[in-house]
């Protein structure tokens with residue numbers, strides 16, 4: 001057996017009386033899409049934030065690519081190869097689509113302390129940025145200010161910026177949210193192919209997408225993982241159906 | 252959308268035209284006013300780097316302006332009294348050479364900005380404003396209570412410092428020096444804002460979380476921006492002191508910080524020529540309104556209020572529209 005790329009070992013996190021993560025253990029293997037599902041407020045985003053380094057777990061540890069990253073900050077974890085998309089789009093709103101993608105490419109390349117040359121004429125960065133933007137279908141919108149984008153386009157840009165990072169693993173917090181049927185139908189096959197570049201820890205409410213994509217599914221309820229397994233096993237799991245999926249999942 | 256570069260060129264050449272016209276009609280006072288505009292605009296360009304590009308609302312930029320001024324005052328006063336600054340362990344003499352004074356002013360204000368930035372950039376928002384303000388007050392009271400260099404009364408320099416090959420006492424030649432330096436600083440600002448550093452700094456201003464998520468630490472960007480900003484404002488301070496042949500603790504006062512910020516906001520935050528337009532309008536208002544009423548600051552306040560409320564890009568934004576984006 002190969003070792004997991006991302007290994008979350010028994011992390012817990014409370015906000016006052018709310019236990020957002022309770023002894024959560026989870027792994028992400030190379031080449032897989034591991035979906036994390038659960039009702040609103042279950043603690044999915046909180047878990048993603050702890051993995052990305054925005055929040056410190058109260059206890060437990062996070063291992064990535066063979067090392068303990070629990071004490072690293074967001075910046076260091078991004079540099080280590082964790083690429084992230086936010087549940088609520090988090091972009092440089094006053095900048096163009098292309099500038100946001102170039103920023104991502106710049107973060108990956110490093111050498112930020114360059115004061116003289118026009119960064120928007122840097123052929124290497126532009127190439128990475130354009131490639132990522134056309135992959136998500138934003139090639140026609142490169143010059144648009146992010147503030148003028150539609151909600152769906154911002155979601156696409158979130159994914160494109162993560163792509164410019166060529167991360168070792170993706171953390172995606174509801175990339176389909178608000179995309180609509182057509183957007184989801186386009187993003188699903190794209191993520192399907194992406195897993196071969198880097199595995200994805202995918203938080204998602206769209207069950208069609210989840211069951212179409214996931215190699216494994218973990219179900220989070222009130223901060224606890226109540227089940228982890230293959231999609232079929234999860235679909236049949238009585239506890240999961242009661243807590244989250246309901247009966248329609250059977251069909 | 253290409254109106255802003257034209258406007259910028261018109262403003263820059265307009266300042267020169269005023270000076271040439273003043274020379275032709277023998278109005279040295281107007282040349283001095285234009286020189287003031289150039290120097291104060293330079294101070295504003297410095298602040299604009301921190302405030303406009305970096306989003307760092309510093310109410311302490313008088314510190315760097317003052318350090319630049321005192322660098323000039325201290326070096327020149329030692330030179331004019333033929334007493335060395337330090338005799339031991341190395342002999343350091345004063346100087347009347349502008350280039351040397353500028354280098355010292357830039358190094359000293361840059362170091363101060365690095366130190367102040369390192370401490371205050373750990374905070375943000377209102378706390379950042381208050382801390383930079385507090386540093387400003389610290390330097391102000393220190394300057395007042397430091398008798399060696401004039402204390403409250405300040406320091407007078409009898410003869411303007413020299414620049415190789417120029418007669419700096421000739422108003423138009425001194426203007427030329429300030430004008431060229433302003434041009435260079437604007438060039439630097441424009442390159443910087445389009446560089447990799449500028450992109451990351453601007454993104455950190457708009458969304459720090461995003462910048463961190465792509466693996467870039469905002470703190471370092473902001474610290475470098477703050478230090479560069481201090482260097483430019485410090486250079487302006489040295490020139491300002493040379494213009495007046497006088498330095499006093501007023502240069503360190505919070506009113507000075509406020510005025511530099513007014514230039515930037517009036518002209519247009521983050522706009523390349525914002526501080527130039529802002530300083531020009533400020534000096535013009537001071538000159539025109541100051542002649543009409545003692546309470547001209549009230550009118551200035553009214554103008555400022557209108558700009559802040561109705562023209563978010565300042566005067567430049569009002570004329571040239573939203574910022575042109577390059578992509």
Ligand SMILES: Nc1ncnc2c1ncn2[C@@H]1O[C@H](COP(=O)(O)OP(=O)(O)OP(=O)(O)O)[C@@H](O)[C@H]1O
Nearest residue numbers: 015018020038039040041042043044045046047087
């Ligand atoms: N910073 C915080 N301070 C206090 N409580 C928080 C904080 N962040 C999250 N919570 C709480 O922790 C719980 C988990 O929230 P979280 O956002 O992780 O849920 P989620 O599973 O992502 O939900 P959704 O599906 O709606 O996105 C919720 O009860 C939420 O109110």
Ligand SMILES: [Mg+2]
Nearest residue numbers: 044045046087
């Ligand atoms: Mg969430």
